[in-house]
Amino acid sequence: MFREQIKVLDCTIRDGGLINNHYFTDDFVRAVYEALSRSGIDYMEFGYRSSRELYPPKDFGAWKYCDDEMIKKIIDGIESNIKISVMVDSYRVKEQVFAPADESPIDMFRAATYVKYMDSAIELIKKCHDLGYETTCNIMAISREMEPDLVEALDQLAKSPVDVVYVVDSFGAMYCEQVEYLIKLYREHLPGKEVGIHCHNQQQLAFANTIEGIIHNANYVDGSLYGIGRGPGNCCLELLMGFLKNPKFNLTPILKVIQDYMIPMGKEIEWGYLIPYMVTGILNEHPRTAIAYRQTEDRDKYAEFYEKMRETQE
Amino acid sequence: MFREQIKVLDCTIRDGGLINNHYFTDDFVRAVYEALSRSGIDYMEFGYRSSRELYPPKDFGAWKYCDDEMIKKIIDGIESNIKISVMVDSYRVKEQVFAPADESPIDMFRAATYVKYMDSAIELIKKCHDLGYETTCNIMAISREMEPDLVEALDQLAKSPVDVVYVVDSFGAMYCEQVEYLIKLYREHLPGKEVGIHCHNQQQLAFANTIEGIIHNANYVDGSLYGIGRGPGNCCLELLMGFLKNPKFNLTPILKVIQDYMIPMGKEIEWGYLIPYMVTGILNEHPRTAIAYRQTEDRDKYAEFYEKMRETQE
Numbered sequence: 295m296f297r298e299q300i301k302v303l304d305c306t307i308r309d310g311g312l313i314n315n316h317y318f319t320d321d322f323v324r325a326v327y328e329a330l331s332r333s334g335i336d337y338m339e340f341g342y343r344s345s346r347e348l349y350p351p352k353d354f355g356a357w358k359y360c361d362d363e364m365i366k367k368i369i370d371g372i373e374s375n376i377k378i379s380v381m382v383d384s385y386r387v388k389e390q391v392f393a394p395a396d397e398s399p400i401d402m403f404r405a406a407t408y409v410k411y412m413d414s415a416i417e418l419i420k421k422c423h424d425l426g427y428e429t430t431c432n433i434m435a436i437s438r439e440m441e442p443d444l445v446e447a448l449d450q451l452a453k454s455p456v457d458v459v460y461v462v463d464s465f466g467a468m469y470c471e472q473v474e475y476l477i478k479l480y481r482e483h484l485p486g487k488e489v490g491i492h493c494h495n496q497q498q499l500a501f502a503n504t505i506e507g508i509i510h511n512a513n514y515v516d517g518s519l520y521g522i523g524r525g526p527g528n529c530c531l532e533l534l535m536g537f538l539k540n541p542k543f544n545l546t547p548i549l550k551v552i553q554d555y556m557i558p559m560g561k562e563i564e565w566g567y568l569i570p571y572m573v574t575g576i577l578n579e580h581p582r583t584a585i586a587y588r589q590t591e592d593r594d595k596y597a598e599f600y601e602k603m604r605e606t607q608e
Numbered sequence: 609m610f611r612e613q614i615k616v617l618d619c620t621i622r623d624g625g626l627i628n629n630h631y632f633t634d635d636f637v638r639a640v641y642e643a644l645s646r647s648g649i650d651y652m653e654f655g656y657r658s659s660r661e662l663y664p665p666k667d668f669g670a671w672k673y674c675d676d677e678m679i680k681k682i683i684d685g686i687e688s689n690i691k692i693s694v695m696v697d698s699y700r701v702k703e704q705v706f707a708p709a710d711e712s713p714i715d716m717f718r719a720a721t722y723v724k725y726m727d728s729a730i731e732l733i734k735k736c737h738d739l740g741y742e743t744t745c746n747i748m749a750i751s752r753e754m755e756p757d758l759v760e761a762l763d764q765l766a767k768s769p770v771d772v773v774y775v776v777d778s779f780g781a782m783y784c785e786q787v788e789y790l791i792k793l794y795r796e797h798l799p800g801k802e803v804g805i806h807c808h809n810q811q812q813l814a815f816a817n818t819i820e821g822i823i824h825n826a827n828y829v830d831g832s833l834y835g836i837g838r839g840p841g842n843c844c845l846e847l848l849m850g851f852l853k854n855p856k857f858n859l860t861p862i863l864k865v866i867q868d869y870m871i872p873m874g875k876e877i878e879w880g881y882l883i884p885y886m887v888t889g890i891l892n893e894h895p896r897t898a899i900a901y902r903q904t905e906d907r908d909k910y911a912e913f914y915e916k917m918r919e920t921q922e
Contacts (some may be wrong), residue, residue, distance in 0.1 A: 412753060468783070469819060469851065497847055498809075502816025505783060520883075532883070533811050537783065549883060549910040557908055567881075569834075569846070576850035594871055596863040597628035 296540040299513045303337035304330050304531050305492075307357055308381055309523035313563045315357030316520040323368050324557055326519065331374035333535070334542040337402065339379045340365055345388035365399045377401035381432070384418040385411035395426030399524035402428035404460075409439050411452070412447040416454045423455040430458040430514070432492060436476065437467045437578055448483035458488040458514045463503060466496025466526060467578040470506040477510040483517050490514030493529050495521055496575025498528035498567055503539060519548065520556040525581035526571040564584055564588065610854040613827045617651035618644050618845055619806075621671055622695055623837035625655050627877045629667030629876055636869055640833065643865035645688035647849070648856040649848035653693045653779050654679055679713045685865065691715035695746070698732040699725035709740030715849055716742035718774075723753050726761040730768045737769040744772040744828070746806060750790065751781045754818035772828045774800040776818060780810025780840060780885070781892040784820040791824040804828030807843050810889025812881055814843035819851060833862065834870040839895035840885040878902065883910040887917055 297478055305316060306326055323340070330338045341357030356364050359384040360380045369378075382390070397399070403422040407415035410435075419429045436444055451459055461476045468476075470495055473491070480489045491507030491514070493500035504515050516530030532552065535543045560566075570584035573596070587599055620640055621632060637654070644652050649788045655671030662671055670678050674694045677896045680709040683692075693716040696704070709715070721729035724746075732742055733798070747766055750758055775790045782790075794803045803823030805828070807814035818829050831845030847864065874880075884898035887910070901913055 320659075345842050449644045470816065471823075497850070498812050498815050498844065502784065502819075505816075509785075528814065532886065533890075536811070536886070545881075546911045546914060549914050552883060553908050555912045568746075572844075572846065572850070573863075576847075580766060594867050596867045600860060600863050 296538055298540075299509075300508065300538060300540070301336040301341060301514050302534060302538070303379060303516045303533070304335050304521055305339045305516050305520060305528060306518040306531070308341045309528055310337040310364075310565075311357045312548065313522070315354050315469055315563060316357040316463060317342055318357060320368060321378045322489065322559075323357070324372070325551055325555055327369055327374070327376070329539070329547040331372060331376045332547040333544045333548075334540065334577060335376060335531070339381060339404070340368075341380065342374050343380050343390050343392075343403070344381045345386065345390055347388050348386055349472070360400075362393055362398045362400065369399060377428075379404055379428075379430075381406055382418060383407075383554045384415040385606040387414065387418055392422060392425055392427075398426065402430065404430040404432055405456075406432045406434060408434055409443050409447045412450055416456075419454055419456045427537070429456050430460060430490060431456050432462050432490075435463050435464045435580075436462065437465055437472070441479075445479070445483060448480060452484050454485065456487065458490045459484055459509065460490035460492050460514065460516075461512065462492045463494055463500075463529045464497065465576040465578050468493075468503060469499065470503060473503045473506040474510050476478035477507050479510050481511060483518060488513050490516070492516040494523065494575075494581075495526040495528060496571045500527070500601035501533045502535075504534060508537075520552050520560070522556065522559075522565050525565065525585050526567055526575070527565040570599050573600045577603055577607060579603065579607075610852055610856050611822075611827070612854075614822065614852060614854070615650040616830065616845070616848060616852070617653060617693060617830050618649050618832060619653045619830050619842060620832040620845070621657045622653040622878075623832055623842055625669070625671045626838035627680055627836070627879060629668050630655055630671035632671060636873075637671070638686070639869060639884045641683055641688065641690070642686050642890055643861040645686060646861040647692045647858045648854065649690060651693045651844070653695060653718070654682075655694065656705050657694050657696045657717070658707075659700065659704055661702050662700055674714075675715065676707055676712045680893050681711060691734055691742075693718055693744075694858065695720050696732060697721075698729040701732055706736060706739055706741075712741075714741065716744065717911060718744040718746055719770075720746045720748060722748055723750070723757050723759045723761045725763055730764060730770075733770045743770050744773075744774060744804060745770050746774040746776050746804075748776050749778045749894075750775070751777065751779055751786070755793075759797060762794060766801065768890065770801065772804045773798055773827065774804035774806050774828065774830075775821065776786070777808055777814075779892050779894060780808035780813070780889040781818060782807075783813065784817060787817045787820040788824055791821050791826050795825060802827050804830070804887060806830040808889075808895075809840040809842060810836065810885045810895065814841070815847045815851075818843045818848060822851075834866050834874070836870065836873075836879050839899050840881055840889070841879040884913050887914045891917055891921060892920075893917065
């Protein structure tokens with residue numbers, strides 16, 4: 295019933311960190327690490343490895359940088375088989391230092407990129423691969439790329455040492471038909487590589503589109519606790535576990551950390567299905583306009599927001 | 609791009625009424641009727657035609673009965689081409705009176721039933737059909753029926769005058785694969801009939817499963833404003849409109865009625881994605897235990913609820 299090749303990655307701290315500039319308490323990050331470890335999840339993503347020169351530490355919490363020492367401090371003393379991943383915006387790489395994999399708590403680096411920056415992404419992937427890390431490439435915003443450009447990027451990746459290439463629905467604009475099309479396209483152009491899927495929930499389709507990816511043989515799938523993530527958030531990890539039916543999974547610790555941490559957090563910071571995000575999703579726009587709108591007094595003037603957004607497209 | 613045969617039905621007042629015993633203000637029902645009419649939605653469902661002997665009026669609002677006169681009062685003076693539907697729990701039919709269709713504001717009766725009560729459902733359907741109404745049969749709880757029983761019911765319906773038969777995911781337990789299977793099964797056994805789909809959102813799949821139904825030629829689809837409905841609620845009408853791309857649709861009045869009415873209402877009554885509903889969904893259970901749990905002080909003890917529910921299944 296379950297497919298053993300499927301690997302589940304939790305991006306709670308990484309994608310959730312986009313809401314609060316990566317300020318999470320050590321207590322929370324530790325609780326997430328412990329719950330994920332006990333639940334049989336395969337990977338936990340802690341955040342970004344960003345350059346302090348580009349992103350000064352006065353403006354961001356620890357998980358903007360994911361220093362090896364900081365991760366070691368969190369995981370110290372917790373029994374776990376979970377692997378640890380960190381994302382790098384590969385088009386904003388400056389003075390980041392990467393230790394050899396066998397000296398680091400990190401197992402995998404995920405290179406986030408746009409199609410146009412594929413050369414720098416591949417450079418980063420090669421560097422990390424040579425240091426002994428697993429690597430992925432997460433190509434963002436593909437719902438607005440021309441297909442020949444995307445295909446060229448995939449063909450470049452096919453020749454690189456990357457392990458996994460992700461279909462990323464940055465704008466939450468895709469329906470199952472687009473997911474099926476893209477997963478098949480990726481698999482066709484990436485022989486011998488694994489394909490992954492990372493969805494957003496603008497249209498309440500993050501979980502459904504992840505299932506669609508799995509059906510068409512994406513084996514790396516992302517979720518987050520109670521769907522936390524920028525704007526509408528991500529596929530809910532708890533839903534994914536229910537679908538996958540891997541006997542190694544244990545849902546109870548996940549539900550416990552949701553009740554103890556995510557529910558109170560939801561009262562402090564906002565994510566999930568809200569009409570302005572839905573509007574940017576159906577219009578295939580970056581959620582930033584909706585996120586900004588939610589900060590204004592007009593936050594619940596949905597009809598007005600929709601009319602304004604439509605005007606910008608016509 | 610759009611399929612003209614698709615008919616969209618809004619069940620805001622009917623399914624939403626299950627949360628508050630069908631007490632909605634006339635002002636709200638009128639605002640919904642006006643917004644749906646201006647948006648090009650095909651049907652609006654007002655509630656149930658229930659027996660006052662079985663359900664005494666002291667316990668329920670007007671939309672438990674949907675008297676013709678009450679509907680006429682609401683729609684009076686509003687320009688509209690929308691059709692009106694009313695649901696009947698066909699296994700609880702007592703003294704209900706049905707006027708001939710040409711004397712009633714109602715266009716369609718929907719017979720809700722379980723497989724085991726199919727005979728009485730067909731009796732009701734025949735009666736309504738003979739009075740000149742459009743009719744549907746909404747077979748509930750099919751995720752827990754044995755297939756030969758379901759098929760027998762479909763074969764009976766095939767010989768009845770019913771216009772539309774709905775696949776209903778009462779427990780929000782289905783994934784796209786089950787939806788595809790059932791839609792195909794219904795279509796095979798119901799030559800010449802239309803097939804519809806009505807989904808619930810326990811697992812955030814109501815919209816996605818409705819899309820799946822549409823892909824496999826379900827032409828009658830249900831949604832509700834901001835997904836309102838018992839427990840986790842229904843497929844969001846606003847999402848459905850974005851997907852369908854019918855040029856006759858206008859999303860703005862829908863977003864306006866959501867901002868003006870549904871957002872304030874969401875602070876008074878609860879619906880939407882919540883972990884106890886998700887738990888009953890993945891366990892293929894009726895949501896009633898989760899709804900009851902949300903009324904207790906333990907409402908947010910998710911791990912405990914999950915463990916208890918699992919025990920009842922083992």
